[in-house]
Amino acid sequence: MKYLERGYLEKDELPPFPSEERLKKRPVAYIECPQPIPCSPCFEACSVGAIKMDNINDPPEVDYEKCTGCMSCLRVCPGLAVFILRLREDGKGEVTLQYEFLPWLNKGDKVELLNRKGEVVGYGVVNWVLPPERNDQTSLVRVEMDASLIYDVRAVRKVRE
Amino acid sequence: MDGRLVDHPILKFERGKEVTIYFNGKPIKAYEGETVAAALYAAGVRIFSRSFRWHRPRGFFCAIGKCSACMMEVDGIPNVRTCKVYVRDGMQVRTQTGYPNAEKDIFALADKLIDRFYPHGSHYTKFTNPLIRDFVLSQLRKMTGFGKPPKAVYEGKAKHEEISCDILVVGGGPAGMSAAINAGKYGAKVLLVDENPFLGGQLVKQTHRFFGSAKHKAGTRGIRIAKILEEELQKIPNVMVLKETKVFGIYNGGKEVGAVQKDKLLRIKPKKIIIATGAYERTLVFENNDLPGVYGAGGVQTLMNVYGIYPGTRGLIVGSGNVGLILSYQLMQAGVKVAAVVEAMPRIGGYFVHAAKIRRLGIPIYVRHTVLRALGKNKVEGAVIAELDEKWNPIKGSEKKIDCDFICVAVGLSPAHELLYQAGCKMKFVPELGGLVPLRTIYNETSVTGIYAAGDVAGIEEATAAIMSGRIASIHATVALGYGGEEAKKELEEAVKDLQEFRAGPFGEKIVSGIAKCMLSS
Ligand SMILES: Cc1cc2nc3c(=O)[nH]c(=O)nc-3n(C[C@H](O)[C@H](O)[C@H](O)COP(=O)(O)OP(=O)(O)OC[C@H]3O[C@@H](n4cnc5c(N)ncnc54)[C@H](O)[C@@H]3O)c2cc1C
Ligand code: SF4
Ligand code: SF4
Ligand code: FES
Numbered sequence: 105m106k107y108l109e110r111g112y113l114e115k116d117e118l119p120p121f122p123s124e125e126r127l128k129k130r131p132v133a134y135i136e137c138p139q140p141i142p143c144s145p146c147f148e149a150c151s152v153g154a155i156k157m158d159n160i161n162d163p164p165e166v167d168y169e170k171c172t173g174c175m176s177c178l179r180v181c182p183g184l185a186v187f188i189l190r191l192r193e194d195g196k197g198e199v200t201l202q203y204e205f206l207p208w209l210n211k212g213d214k215v216e217l218l219n220r221k222g223e224v225v226g227y228g229v230v231n232w233v234l235p236p237e238r239n240d241q242t243s244l245v246r247v248e249m250d251a252s253l254i255y256d257v258r259a260v261r262k263v264r265e
Numbered sequence: 266m267d268g269r270l271v272d273h274p275i276l277k278f279e280r281g282k283e284v285t286i287y288f289n290g291k292p293i294k295a296y297e298g299e300t301v302a303a304a305l306y307a308a309g310v311r312i313f314s315r316s317f318r319w320h321r322p323r324g325f326f327c328a329i330g331k332c333s334a335c336m337m338e339v340d341g342i343p344n345v346r347t348c349k350v351y352v353r354d355g356m357q358v359r360t361q362t363g364y365p366n367a368e369k370d371i372f373a374l375a376d377k378l379i380d381r382f383y384p385h386g387s388h389y390t391k392f393t394n395p396l397i398r399d400f401v402l403s404q405l406r407k408m409t410g411f412g413k414p415p416k417a418v419y420e421g422k423a424k425h426e427e428i429s430c431d432i433l434v435v436g437g438g439p440a441g442m443s444a445a446i447n448a449g450k451y452g453a454k455v456l457l458v459d460e461n462p463f464l465g466g467q468l469v470k471q472t473h474r475f476f477g478s479a480k481h482k483a484g485t486r487g488i489r490i491a492k493i494l495e496e497e498l499q500k501i502p503n504v505m506v507l508k509e510t511k512v513f514g515i516y517n518g519g520k521e522v523g524a525v526q527k528d529k530l531l532r533i534k535p536k537k538i539i540i541a542t543g544a545y546e547r548t549l550v551f552e553n554n555d556l557p558g559v560y561g562a563g564g565v566q567t568l569m570n571v572y573g574i575y576p577g578t579r580g581l582i583v584g585s586g587n588v589g590l591i592l593s594y595q596l597m598q599a600g601v602k603v604a605a606v607v608e609a610m611p612r613i614g615g616y617f618v619h620a621a622k623i624r625r626l627g628i629p630i631y632v633r634h635t636v637l638r639a640l641g642k643n644k645v646e647g648a649v650i651a652e653l654d655e656k657w658n659p660i661k662g663s664e665k666k667i668d669c670d671f672i673c674v675a676v677g678l679s680p681a682h683e684l685l686y687q688a689g690c691k692m693k694f695v696p697e698l699g700g701l702v703p704l705r706t707i708y709n710e711t712s713v714t715g716i717y718a719a720g721d722v723a724g725i726e727e728a729t730a731a732i733m734s735g736r737i738a739s740i741h742a743t744v745a746l747g748y749g750g751e752e753a754k755k756e757l758e759e760a761v762k763d764l765q766e767f768r769a770g771p772f773g774e775k776i777v778s779g780i781a782k783c784m785l786s787s
Contacts, residue, residue, distance in 0.1 A: 108620075110630070139617040
């Protein structure tokens with residue numbers, strides 16, 4: 105459990121990514137929650153049974169074929185550990201994540217893209233948001249970025265003009 | 266300067282009417298609903314008192330009435346914990362230690378001189394004449410500053426009100442509320458008391474979504490769980506709630522309980538008692554750990570999330586348990602910078618996902634590190650941290666200066682066990698559970714029949730477990746009083762099983778082994 109010495113996952117600790125083919129088909133949930141903790145709202149939120157969890161302490165595992173990308177798990181995860189990934193036809197990539205800071209993000213906003221260690225790895229543009237008031241003050245934001253970045257970008261910060 | 270938060274992503278601060286209080290004679294703006302300590306802090310006051318002997322400056326620490334660092338004279342009454350009294354227009358607040366006051370104290374010189382000229386205990390060796398010694402001692406006592414007690418002595422008998430109930434629940438946190446709901450729903454006559462003017466206990470400052478299962482309200486924010494539980498309570502007519510009511514003693518094997526409700530004395534006669542008084546924060550030994558600016562993590566949460574007041578501009582967090590990690594995230598949400606999180610253990614103590622949340626926002630987490638000292642004269646102006654070797658000694662040359670104006674100590678909680686102890690329950694020191702805890706059955710009944718413990722006071726865990734243990738204790742007590750019938754008995758066994766399953770993972774291991782050390786057979 106080396107990740108507990110750092111607070112972030114290294115490549116070899118990440119769960120397997122969905123195939124490129126799958127990522128192109130439709131959005132899919134990618135969950136970074138490797139530690140056994142007594143937590144299960146993601147599992148309970150998934151209506152198609154795409155999240156496997158044997159008991160409340162079992163870490164979630166996503167069946168990428170069953171997952172429809174509906175974002176129900178993303179809305180409720182208290183660990184901010186769910187990311188919805190997608191590769192678009194036009195070669196761009198998208199990551200949808202939870203956002204709970206001021207100023208709130210709006211469609212069209214330019215954002216800094218941060219990796220798991222908080223390093224800025226590029227810039228992206230918000231292309232959809234679920235406003236905070238629709239999800240008990242946790243906004244969901246979808247950010248458009250270079251396709252190669254969707255595997256690393258895990259937070260965003262508004263670029264102040 | 267106004268140190269109050271206006272915008273917050275999660276919270277809305279609805280402040281009461283603006284009032285003026287007087288601090289050492291100086292007018293200070295405050296809002297109804299704020300505690301005196303909160304209002305003073307917002308106005309920039311950092312020194313609340315002076316230490317007894319060296320007259321070192323002291324700020325607040327816990328913000329929940331447990332540490333006494335904030336004691337002042339309020340409207341002529343000495344030794345009032347200012348973090349527990351609410352402002353009123355025209356209120357006169359004075360510091361009671363230091364001369365002329367705690368902020369500017371000429372006796373602060375003592376910190377430099379006293380040990381040289383007047384080492385510990387030297388009034389016994391220096392003043393051998395008893396008359397002179399008595400005089401010196403009385404002067405010394407004045408200097409320590411426990412205020413000026415009123416001269417009048419109360420004569421006669423105290424008036425009191427008597428209340429009878431089936432089950433008395435002490436503490437309105439998640440454990441206590443759950444206990445009251447579950448006993449109330451089977452028809453028991455329940456009295457729930459809490460010393461605060463609000464219910465919720467620790468939940469009221471927890472803006473994050475909770476872990477656990479959806480069945481136990483996971484994915485819901487702590488602040489909302491408090492509201493949901495309170496609404497459930499209000500629906501049960503046989504549950505009476507008394508706020509601002511503090512229980513101070515349990516007598517006659519639990520048949521009589523003393524409490525004060527504001528200025529009124531209550532004599533409660535319950536058939537069963539459930540103690541759910543929660544916990545308080547521990548501190549940590551390091552150089553200058555008494556400087557204003559070294560605060561308990563929960564104290565900072567209270568200031569920031571309950572009263573909407575900035576604790577500072579840049580904080581250092583000591584301890585990487587869930588409390589430290591969550592607090593770091595909450596500070597960032599309030600727009601306060603976090604310099605770093607330091608952890609003495611070789612790995613992060615809380616949930617990985619909580620650590621990942623702040624790490625990806627660029628906050629460094631230093632494991633195998635500790636804080637060596639706080640810097641600053643009258644308040645924190647920085648800190649020095651260092652790496653630890655295998656034997657927990659700081660490694661020379663690894664010191665790092667951290668730029669910060671406050672330090673949050675998040676090194677764990679200890680059960681608020683006093684009432685249980687006083688009531689005569691057998692206690693045991695169990696490190697896995699956070700300190701002194703009562704021996705108990707699987708139904709949380711202590712060695713004194715009819716007195717139960719639930720929630721953090723029975724062992725430091727978290728809110729879901731607190732809710733579950735409150736449910737177990739109260740249903741057991743309810744059944745013992747003859748309410749609920751078969752249905753209640755069945756629910757009781759289910760509740761026990763639920764909690765066992767919840768604790769089955771690696772995070773529950775410590776708790777389970779701790780509980781095994783203080784189990785009574787039922
Ligand atoms: C920063 C932080 C983050 C946390 N995060 C989580 C989380 O994500 N998930 C989770 O499940 N848990 C979490 N917890 C833990 C959870 O909040 C506590 O375990 C839980 O509140 C304990 O409940 P309790 O009812 O035992 O005690 P408390 O909530 O502490 O309530 C005790 C109550 O008793 C009252 N009281 C005490 N003495 C007396 C007296 N003599 N007379 C009258 N009233 C009295 C107090 O005023 C208080 O209201 C967190 C805690 C902290 C501090
Ligand atoms: S995105 Fe929807 S379908 Fe996919 S795992 Fe989450 S809840 Fe299930
Ligand atoms: S809800 Fe989030 S934190 Fe909880 S188990 Fe699922 S992914 Fe992990
Ligand atoms: S008692 Fe008031 S700050 Fe601790």
